[in-house]
Amino acid sequence: xxxxxxxxxxxxxxxxxxxxxxxxxxxxxxxxxxxxxxxxxxxxxxxxxxxxxxxxxxxxxxxxxxxxxxxxxxxxxxxxxxxxxxxxxxxxxxxxxxxxxxxxxxxxxxxxxxxxxxxxxxxxxxxxxxxxxxxxxxxxxxx
Amino acid sequence: xxxxxxxxxxxxxxxxxxxxxxxxxxxxxxxxxxxxxxxxxxxxxxxxxxxxxxxxxxxxxxxxxxxxxxxxxxxxxxxxxxxxxxxxxxxxxxxxxxxxxxxxxxxxxxxxxxxxxxxxxxxxxxxxxxxxxxxxxxxxxxx
Amino acid sequence: xxxxxxxxxxxxxxxxxxxxxxxxxxxxxxxxxxxxxxxxxxxxxxxxxxxxxxxxxxxxxxxxxxxxxxxxxxxxxxxxx
Amino acid sequence: xxxxxxxxxxxxxxxxxxxxxxxxxxxxxxxxxxxxxxxxxxxxxxxxxxxxxxxxxxxxxxxxxxxxxxxxxxxxxxxxx
Numbered sequence: 001x002x003x004x005x006x007x008x009x010x011x012x013x014x015x016x017x018x019x020x021x022x023x024x025x026x027x028x029x030x031x032x033x034x035x036x037x038x039x040x041x042x043x044x045x046x047x048x049x050x051x052x053x054x055x056x057x058x059x060x061x062x063x064x065x066x067x068x069x070x071x072x073x074x075x076x077x078x079x080x081x082x083x084x085x086x087x088x089x090x091x092x093x094x095x096x097x098x099x100x101x102x103x104x105x106x107x108x109x110x111x112x113x114x115x116x117x118x119x120x121x122x123x124x125x126x127x128x129x130x131x132x133x134x135x136x137x138x139x140x141x142x143x
Numbered sequence: 144x145x146x147x148x149x150x151x152x153x154x155x156x157x158x159x160x161x162x163x164x165x166x167x168x169x170x171x172x173x174x175x176x177x178x179x180x181x182x183x184x185x186x187x188x189x190x191x192x193x194x195x196x197x198x199x200x201x202x203x204x205x206x207x208x209x210x211x212x213x214x215x216x217x218x219x220x221x222x223x224x225x226x227x228x229x230x231x232x233x234x235x236x237x238x239x240x241x242x243x244x245x246x247x248x249x250x251x252x253x254x255x256x257x258x259x260x261x262x263x264x265x266x267x268x269x270x271x272x273x274x275x276x277x278x279x280x281x282x283x284x285x286x
Numbered sequence: 287x288x289x290x291x292x293x294x295x296x297x298x299x300x301x302x303x304x305x306x307x308x309x310x311x312x313x314x315x316x317x318x319x320x321x322x323x324x325x326x327x328x329x330x331x332x333x334x335x336x337x338x339x340x341x342x343x344x345x346x347x348x349x350x351x352x353x354x355x356x357x358x359x360x361x362x363x364x365x366x367x
Numbered sequence: 368x369x370x371x372x373x374x375x376x377x378x379x380x381x382x383x384x385x386x387x388x389x390x391x392x393x394x395x396x397x398x399x400x401x402x403x404x405x406x407x408x409x410x411x412x413x414x415x416x417x418x419x420x421x422x423x424x425x426x427x428x429x430x431x432x433x434x435x436x437x438x439x440x441x442x443x444x445x446x447x448x
Contacts (some may be wrong), residue, residue: 024177033168053343119366120295132362196424262447263376276444
């Protein structure tokens with residue numbers, strides 16, 4: 001299950017999806033909006049995506065993870081639109097027979113999301129707003 | 144929140160507990176009963192603890208994690224009694240400003256639980272039952 | 287040939303539109319299209335920005351040649367998660 | 368002096384009881400107590416098992432001297448998680 005949504009994400013849905021009688025471990029990751037960033041008081045985040053491609057790239061992360069680790073099932077849901085402090089913007093769940101694979105694939109997924117999935121966040125802070133990553137001009141590699 | 148329980152564990156309860164406006168990341172781990180182990184068809188697991196000491200040791204894991212990583216909040220709940228296939232025996236949740244600490248502390252917690260917390264599982268499989276770890280006689284270090 | 291261009295995030299705000307159809311000559315590359323768009327929408331030139339390029343929802347290099355009806359997106363630094 | 372001993376998991380099953388109170392002489396160590404218990408409950412001697420020792424809910428070494436009313440647990444290899 002790899003999708004984007006405009007609704008709050010339900011962790012139980014992901015965990016149910018990856019539940020598997022062959023699995024002894026489920027690792028999950030939740031990205032939440034935190035109240036500060038680089039010294040700014042953050043009011044909230046606002047996410048935008050290139051939807052068709054974002055879902056495709058999330059699925060590709062799943063495929064890549066399955067090539068690298070023995071995992072049972074994987075789910076990623078990324079939320080779009082405004083996400084308030086403490087709310088979740090992304091949730092990942094991975095099940096596997098043994099815990100090493102679940103942890104590794106879960107960590108891999110969040111790193112890849114931050115590198116390669118066409119989703120952008122605008123940070124709304126006290127005194128302004130900014131598209132994160134845009135000013136830094138960090139080089140990104142072509143895949 | 145560090146405790147043992149005879150009831151099914153509620154992941155939402157742990158996630159709510161570790162939710163923190165200073166946190167940008169929550170990592171969780173769920174240990175589940177899997178339908179096979181070392182070639183045996185597993186019917187279920189049955190957990191027993193030295194309860195007062197188990198909760199104390201879980202709390203110590205939390206203290207040790209806080210010394211090693213910058214984490215916001217942490218919760219561990221371990222279930223006792225029979226745990227059927229796909230059900231959870233243990234859940235861990237850790238929040239932190241940045242994801243590295245949450246992942247590391249979550250991983251640390253499950254490793255420590257398996258080493259130092261006085262909880263035992265009996266595996267009930269087709270044809271018998273066995274206290275896991277007992278026959279192997281693996282040496283354990285004094286703390 | 288006709289190319290559908292979608293803008294997201296900072297580029298959507300700079301262009302003042304989320305989608306345009308652009309007429310461009312046969313054999314043009316993604317890089318050529320970007321040059322042409324910057325003429326038309328000078329604000330798309332964000333100082334220091336490093337873009338990725340997608341054609342029909344796949345990442346491509348700027349040398350990639352376009353075909354009629356392609357969907358092209360210029361991808362600002364992603365920041366999901 | 369009186370020592371409260373609790374048994375768990377395989378040792379509880381082997382002892383056939385979850386808790387006993389054992390009278391033992393002043394100056395005895397955890398290791399001494401274990402020897403005495405094995406006399407009384409020969410089945411506690413599980414071949415190859417490696418135990419840890421807890422007194423009043425803290426891990427201790429077998430040389431640890433006991434005090435009256437201590438609570439002692441012999442901890443088989445743990446397998447939580």
